[in-house]
Amino acid sequence: MSTAHAHPDHDDHAQSYYVPAQSHWPIVAASGLFLLMFGMGNMMNNPDGAAKWLTLAGLLVIIWMFFGWFSAVARESMEGLYDEQMDRSFRWGMGWFIFSEVMFFAAFFGTLFYVRQFAVPWLAGEGSNAMTNELLWPGFMAEWPLMTTPDTDKFPGPEQIINPWHLPLINTVLLVASSVTLTWAHHALQKDKRAAVKGWLALTLVLGVCFLIIQAEEYIEAYTELGLTLASGIYGGTFFILTGFHGLHVTMGSIILLVMLIRIMKGHFDAKHHFGFEAAAWYWHFVDVVWLGLFLFVYVF
Amino acid sequence: MNDMTQPELMHGHHGPARGITRWIYTTNHKDIGTLYLWFSFAMFLIGGCMALVIRSELFQPGLQLVQPEFFNQMTTMHGLIMVFGAVMPAFVGLANWMIPLMVGAPDMALPRMNNLSFWILPFAFAMLLSTLLMEGGGPNFGWTFYAPLSTTYAPPSVTFFIFSVHMMGISSIMGAINVIATILNMRAPGMTMMKMPLFVWTWLITAFLLIAVMPVLAGVITMMLMDIHFGTSFFDAGGGGDPVLFQHLFWFFGHPEVYIMILPAFGIISHIVPTFSRKRLFGYASMVYATASIALLSFVVWAHHMFTVGLPLAGELFFMYSTMLIAVPTGVKVFNWISTMFRGAISFETPMLFAIGFIVLFTIGGFSGLMLAISPADFQYHDTYFVVAHFHYVLVPGAVFSIIAGAYYWLPKWTGHMYDERLGQWHFWLSMVGVNLTFFPMHFIGLAGMPRRIPDYALQFADFNMIASIGGFLFGFSQLLFLYIVIKCVKGGQKAEDKPWEGAEGLEWQVASPAPYHTFAQPPRID
Numbered sequence: 063m064s065t066a067h068a069h070p071d072h073d074d075h076a077q078s079y080y081v082p083a084q085s086h087w088p089i090v091a092a093s094g095l096f097l098l099m100f101g102m103g104n105m106m107n108n109p110d111g112a113a114k115w116l117t118l119a120g121l122l123v124i125i126w127m128f129f130g131w132f133s134a135v136a137r138e139s140m141e142g143l144y145d146e147q148m149d150r151s152f153r154w155g156m157g158w159f160i161f162s163e164v165m166f167f168a169a170f171f172g173t174l175f176y177v178r179q180f181a182v183p184w185l186a187g188e189g190s191n192a193m194t195n196e197l198l199w200p201g202f203m204a205e206w207p208l209m210t211t212p213d214t215d216k217f218p219g220p221e222q223i224i225n226p227w228h229l230p231l232i233n234t235v236l237l238v239a240s241s242v243t244l245t246w247a248h249h250a251l252q253k254d255k256r257a258a259v260k261g262w263l264a265l266t267l268v269l270g271v272c273f274l275i276i277q278a279e280e281y282i283e284a285y286t287e288l289g290l291t292l293a294s295g296i297y298g299g300t301f302f303i304l305t306g307f308h309g310l311h312v313t314m315g316s317i318i319l320l321v322m323l324i325r326i327m328k329g330h331f332d333a334k335h336h337f338g339f340e341a342a343a344w345y346w347h348f349v350d351v352v353w354l355g356l357f358l359f360v361y362v363f
Numbered sequence: 364m365n366d367m368t369q370p371e372l373m374h375g376h377h378g379p380a381r382g383i384t385r386w387i388y389t390t391n392h393k394d395i396g397t398l399y400l401w402f403s404f405a406m407f408l409i410g411g412c413m414a415l416v417i418r419s420e421l422f423q424p425g426l427q428l429v430q431p432e433f434f435n436q437m438t439t440m441h442g443l444i445m446v447f448g449a450v451m452p453a454f455v456g457l458a459n460w461m462i463p464l465m466v467g468a469p470d471m472a473l474p475r476m477n478n479l480s481f482w483i484l485p486f487a488f489a490m491l492l493s494t495l496l497m498e499g500g501g502p503n504f505g506w507t508f509y510a511p512l513s514t515t516y517a518p519p520s521v522t523f524f525i526f527s528v529h530m531m532g533i534s535s536i537m538g539a540i541n542v543i544a545t546i547l548n549m550r551a552p553g554m555t556m557m558k559m560p561l562f563v564w565t566w567l568i569t570a571f572l573l574i575a576v577m578p579v580l581a582g583v584i585t586m587m588l589m590d591i592h593f594g595t596s597f598f599d600a601g602g603g604g605d606p607v608l609f610q611h612l613f614w615f616f617g618h619p620e621v622y623i624m625i626l627p628a629f630g631i632i633s634h635i636v637p638t639f640s641r642k643r644l645f646g647y648a649s650m651v652y653a654t655a656s657i658a659l660l661s662f663v664v665w666a667h668h669m670f671t672v673g674l675p676l677a678g679e680l681f682f683m684y685s686t687m688l689i690a691v692p693t694g695v696k697v698f699n700w701i702s703t704m705f706r707g708a709i710s711f712e713t714p715m716l717f718a719i720g721f722i723v724l725f726t727i728g729g730f731s732g733l734m735l736a737i738s739p740a741d742f743q744y745h746d747t748y749f750v751v752a753h754f755h756y757v758l759v760p761g762a763v764f765s766i767i768a769g770a771y772y773w774l775p776k777w778t779g780h781m782y783d784e785r786l787g788q789w790h791f792w793l794s795m796v797g798v799n800l801t802f803f804p805m806h807f808i809g810l811a812g813m814p815r816r817i818p819d820y821a822l823q824f825a826d827f828n829m830i831a832s833i834g835g836f837l838f839g840f841s842q843l844l845f846l847y848i849v850i851k852c853v854k855g856g857q858k859a860e861d862k863p864w865e866g867a868e869g870l871e872w873q874v875a876s877p878a879p880y881h882t883f884a885q886p887p888r889i890d
Contacts, residue, residue, distance in 0.1 A: 079549070081470045081881075084380055084388035088479035095533070096486035099526040103490075106522050106592045131475070147548060151472035154544040162536050162578045169582025169612060173597065181605035189675060198600070213601030293594035296603035303589065303597075 080143040087131040094123030132321075136330065136338065149337055156341040160348050163311070167352055170307065174300045174359060178206050182296070185212055211295035220298060221289035226361035229280045233273050234357050237312075240269035241350045244319075244343050254333040256326065263323045266346070270316040277309050304360055311349045318342045378880050387482070390474035391880060392459045397777075398481050399456030400770070404846070406448030406488065407763075411839050413441035418801075418835035420818050421828050434818035435503035436495060442506025446624065447531045448488050450758065453766045454627040455480070455538050458566050461773065462542065464871040464878060465560045467551030467887045472544035480538040487530035494520035494527075505816060507617065510598035510609035514590045521591065525584045532577045539573035542566055551870070553889035557648065560869050564651050565630030568658045572623050575662075576616040583612040607672055614665035622661045625757060626654055628725075628765030629696055632718050634869070635772050636700050639715035640707030641866035646699040653692035653699075660689050670741045679738045686736035690729065697726055712864075713787030717768035720760055720795050728756030731806065746816075749809025755802045759838075764794075767845065774852050775859030779877030782852040790848060793841035800834025 097120030104113030138144065144152075186204035187195030195202060199212040211217040224230060247262035284290035284301075292302050322342045325331065331339055379385050379394065389395060416437045420428050429437070459477065463470055471477045494501035499518035502508065513521060546567045550559070559567075587609075589595040596602020598609045629650075637644040644650065666674060666682040674682075700722050709715070731753040735741050744750060767790075774782050804827035809815075813824045820828065862872040870889075874882045 079469050081474055082390050084384065085390060085475045085478070086388050088475055089387050089482050091479050092482040092486055095483060095530060096490070099530060100490060100523070103522045103526045106588075107519050150548045151544045154547055155473055155476075155540050158540045158543055158574050159536075162540075162574045164578075165575050166578035166582055169579040169615075172612065172615075173582075173586070173608060176608055176611065177604065181600075181608060182603050184605075185600060185603065208603045211596070211602045217596050217599075217602035291594075292589065293596075293602075296596055299586075299589065299595035299597050299602070299604065303586065303595070 078145045079147055080138065080145070082138070085131075085134070087127055087134065090123060090127045091131070094120050094127055096120070097123060136325065139335070139338070140330065149335075152337050152341070156344060160344060163348060167304075167307070167355075170300070170304050171355065171359065174304065177296050177300060182206065182208055206297075208295055208297045217293060217295040218289070220284075220291075220294040223288065223290060223297070224280060224284060224301075224361060226357070229276050229283075230357055230361045233276050233280075234353065236269045236273045236276070237350050237353050240266045240273070241347055243269065244346055248339065248343055251326075251331060251336055251339060252333055259326055260323065263319065263326060267316060267319050267323060270312055270319065270346075274309065274312055274316065277305065277312075301360060304356055308349065308352055308356055311352070315342070315346045315349050318345060388478070390470070390478055392463050392471045392474065392477065393777075393878065393880065395471075395477050395481050396456045396459030396461075399452045399459055402481070402484060403449050403451075403453035403456060406444050406452070407842070408846075409492070410441050410444035410449055411842065413437045413444065415835060415839050417441065418832040421820070422832040423829065424820055424822055424825050426819055429818065431818045432500060432503060435505075435816065436501045438816050439502045439505055439508075440491075440495065443491065443502070444488070445758070446506065446620070447528070448484070450624045450762050450766070451535065452481075452484060454566075454569070454624070454762075455535075455542075457562075457627065457631070457766070457769050457773075458538075458542055460777065461871060462545055462563055462566060463549070464776075464874065464882060465563050465869055466546065466549055466554055467870050467883045467889070468545060468549035469881065469884050469886075471541050472549055473541050476537050477541050480534045480541065483530050483534040487527045487534065490523055490530070491527040494523050497523070507613060508587075509613070510587060510590070510606045514587055514598055517591070522588070525588050528584050529581060532581045535573050535577050539570035539577075542570040543574070546570075551883070551886040551889050557651070558889060560630075561633035561644070561647070561650055561654075562627065562630035565626045565633075565654050568654050569623050569626045572619045572626070572658055572661065576619040576623075579612060580616040580620075583609065583616065586612075607669070610669050610672060611666065614668045615662075617668065618665040619658070619661040621754075621757070622657060624762045625725075626658065628721070628762050629654060631765045631769040631772070632700060632721055634867075635714045635718040635768055636703050636722075637868070638772070638864045638866040639712060639718070640704045640709050642703055642707040643868075644699065645702035645705075646695070649695055650699055653695040656692040657689060660685065660692070664689065667736055667738075667741070670738045671745045683736060683738040687733060690733055693729055697722060697729075708866075712771075713782070713784060713791055714768045714772035716788065716791040717764045717771065717794075720791065721764045721768065724756055724760030724764070724798070728753055728758075728761055731756065744809065746814055747809040748805040748813045748815055751815050752802050752805035752809055755805070759802065760795075760798050764798075767794075770849070772864070773871075774849070775863040776871060776874075776876050776878055778853050778856075779859050779875075780852050780856035781859050781863060782848050783856065786844065786848050786851075790841060790844050793844065794838055797834050797836075797838030797841055801831050801838055802834075804828075804831050804834075 097116055099120070101113045101115075101117030101120050104111055105117055183189070183204045184191045185195065185199055186202050188204065202212045203210070207220070207223045209219045209221075209223075211219045243262045244266045247259050247266060250256075250258035250262060290301065291298050319342055322339050325338065379391065380388070386394060386398060389398075416429060417434065420426070420434055459471065462468075491501075497518075497520040499520060501518070501520055502513070502524045504512035504517060504521075508524075546559070546563055586595070586597040590597055590599060590604075596604040598604050598606045600606070633644055633650055664682055664686045666678055667686040670679060670682070711719075731749065735744055735750065735753055771782060771787055774780075808820075808824045808827045811824065813820050859876040861874065861876050863876065864872075870883075870887060871878075873887070
C-alpha cells in the first residue's frame with residue numbers, strides 16, 4: 063500500500079459525498095443488541111436459566127457486526143470514496159460521541175459530589191434535617207469515605223479503602239505515559255515513520271493493558287482484603303461504578319488501539335489520511351482525562 | 364495501490380430497491396424518515412389505546428374495568444410510549460425527511476448509522492411492550508420511575524424496562540449525532556448558519572440537548588439496575604444513598620427532555636405561520652436566540668419538578684426564578700408568531716389551523732407551567748390533575764399538533780398528492796374540540812385536589828372526569844380520520860405542484876413533488 067489516496071474522477075454522475083448503498087450491517091447490529099440486552103435481562107432475573115446463550119449469541123453477533131461494518135468503512139476509505147466533507151462528518155460524529163460519553167460520566171461524578179456534599183451530611187442531621195437523623199438513623203455520623211453506613215446490617219461499610227498512593231498512583235503514571243506515547247505515535251504517523259508508529263502504539267497498548275491488570279489486582283484486593291464491595295454502602299457504589307465504567311472504557315480503548323496497530327501493520331493510513339487513528343487517539347485521551355478526575359475525586363480527596 | 368478496486372456499487376442515481384429489504388437495508392434519508400413516521404404513528408395509536416383504558420376507568424367513580432395494578436401499568440406505559448415511541452421518533456422522522464432537503468444535502472451525514480438508529484426502536488419497544496405479559500406485570504411506577512418504587516418495590520420486569528430504555532437512548536444519541544453532523548457539515552455552499560431554516564436551527568439545538576442528557580438517563584437507569592441486582596445503595600438511605608438523588612438525576616435528563624419534545628415543534632410552526640400568512644417570519648434572529656436560551660435554561664431548572672421533596676430554601680428559590688425566566692424567550696417566540704400573522708394575507712388550510720391551534724393551546728400550557736413554577740403554589744398543585752392538564756396541553760396540542768401540522772404541510776412534498784382539504788378541516792376541528800374537552804376540565808379537578816395516577820376518585824370530581832373521558836374518545840378516534848387522510852393522500856389525489864403553498868419558501872420546495880429518491884446530488888448554491 064503506497065501512501066497516496068486515489069480519488070475517483072468526478073464525472074457529472076458521481077457526487078463527491080459518498081452516500082453508501084444499502085447495507086445489512088445496521089439490522090445485524092440492532093438484532094445483536096436486542097439479543098444481548100434481552101439475554102442480559104433474563105440472566106439477571108433468572109440466573110439459572112439458559113439465557114446466557116442468548117447473551118453470548120448477541121455478543122458474537124455484535125463482534126461480527128463490528129468486524130464487518132468497520133472493514134467496509136476502512137475499505138471504502140482506502141478506495142478513496144471519502145472526500146474531505148466525509149472526513150468532517152466522521153470528525154463531528156466522533157466528537158459528539160465523546161461528548162455523550164462525558165455526560166455519561168458526569169452523571170456518576172454528579173452522584174459522587176451530591177452524596178458527599180448533601181446526602182450523607184443530611185442523613186447525619188445537617189441543615190434542617192436534625193429530626194431525620196434523630197428518628198431514622200440515630201447515632202449516624204457523616205464522614206467521607208463513608209465507613210459506617212446508616213444501616214450497617216444491610217450495607218456493612220468497608221473496613222478499609224484503597225490507598226491512593228500505591229496502585230492508583232502507578233495507574234495514573236501508566237495512563238498519563240500512555241497518552242504521551244500515543245501522541246508520539248501520532249507524530250510519527252504524520253511524518254510517515256511507520257516503524258516508530260508501530261513501536262509507540264504497541265507501547266501504548268502495553269501500558270493500557272498493564273493499567274487493566276493493576277485495576278483488576280486492586281479490585282481483588284478490595285473484595286478479599288478491604289471489605290470494599292458493591293454492597294458496602296454508597297462509598298463502594300460510587301467507587302465501583304466510576305472505576306468500573308472507566309475500566310470498561312480502557313478495555314474498549316485498548317481493543318480500538320489494537321485494531322489500529324493491526325491496521326498500521328497491514329499498511330493502512332498515510333501521513334495525511336488517518337482519521338480512524340485520530341479518533342482512537344481522541345477516545346484514549348478522553349479516557350485518560352476521566353481517570354485524572356477519578357484519581358483526584360475518588361481516590362485522593 | 365494494487366489492492367485498490369473500483370467500488371462495486373456506484374451510488375447515485377438509482378431508485379429504491381424492491382421488496383422488504385428496501386426498508387430494512389436502506390440508507391436513504393427519505394425511506395428512514397418514512398419508517399420513523401409510520402413507527403411513531405403506530406406507537407401513537409398503541410399509547411393512545413392505553414390512554415383510553417385510563418379514561419374508560421375514570422369515566423365514573425369506583426373501580427369498573429381494570430384493577431388498580433393494571434391501571435398503574437397503563438399510566439406508566441402510556442407515558443413511556445408517547446414520549447419515547449411517539450413524539451420523539453416523529454420529530455426524528457421529520458428531521459430525516461426535511462433537514463437534508465432544507466439544507467441542500469444529498470442525504471444525512473452518516474446514512475448507515477441513520478438506519479441503525481431507526482431499527483433499534485422496534486426491538487426496544489417490542490421488549491418494553493412484552494413486559495406487560497411478564498409475571499408481575501409491566502412497569503407500574505409511572506413514566507418518571509422514581510426510586511424506590513422502581514427499585515425496591517418494582518416488578519421483576521423492571522430489568523427489561525431498563526434495557527429497553529438503554530436501547531432507546533442509544534438510538535436517540537446516534538440519531539442526534541447524525542442530525543448535528545448533517546447540519547454542521549452538509550449545508551449547501553452559501554447557506555450560512557443564520558440563513559438556515561428554523562426547523563433546522565431548532566433541531567440542531569434539540570440534537571445538542573439529546574446528546575447532553577440521554578447519557579445521564581443511561582447513567583441513572585444503570586444505577587437502578589445496580590441497586591436492584593448488584594447490592595449497591597445509590598437510592599437507598601440505609602447505605603448512605605438518597606432516593607432524592609434519583610429525582611435529581613432523572614429530572615436533569617427529564618427537563619431538557621421536555622424541550623427536546625417542543626423545540627422542533629417551534630421550528631415547524633415557524634415554517635407554517637409565515638407560509639400561510641404570506642409574510643416573512645417576524646424576528647428570525649430572535650427566534651434563534653430564544654431557542655438557544657430555552658435550551659441553555661433547560662439545564663438549570665430541573666428541580667422545579669421536585670419542589671415538595673424537601674429541597675433547601677435556597678434551592679426552592681433558585682429553581683423557581685430560573686424556571687420563570689424561561690417564560691421570556693418563550694414569550695418572544697409567541698410574540699413573533701403573532702407578529703408574523705399581523706396584517707398578513709392569512710388563509711386557513713389544515714396546517715395553518717393546527718399551527719394556530721398550537722399557538723393558542725401551547726400558550727395555555729405555558730401559562731399553567733408558569734403557575735406551577737411558583738414554588739409555594741406548587742405545594743398545592745403538585746401531583747394533582749393540574750399537572751396532568753399542564754403537560755398534556757404542551758404535549759398534545761403542543762408537540763402532537765405541530766407534528767400533525769408538519770405532516771399536512773409536507774405531505775404534498777412526500778407523496779406528490781394534495782391531501783383531502785375538507786377532511787383535514789374536519790380532522791382539525793374534531794381534534795381541537797376533543798383535546799380541549801379532555802384536558803381543560805383537568806385544570807379544575809386538579810385545583811380541586813384530585814391526585815394523578817389514581818384509578819378511583821371522590822364523587823365531586825365525577826362530572827369533569829366524564830367530560831374528559833368523552834373528549835378523550837373523541838380525540839382518539841379523530842386520529843383514525845388522520846390515518847385515513849394520510850393513506851388516501853399516499854394512494855392518490857390531486858397532483859401536488861413542486862411548491863403547493865403560495866407563500867412557502869425554502870429549498871425543499873425547489874425539488875419535484877414527490878421528492879425524487881435522491882435529491883441535491885449536486886449541492887444547490889444559496890445566495
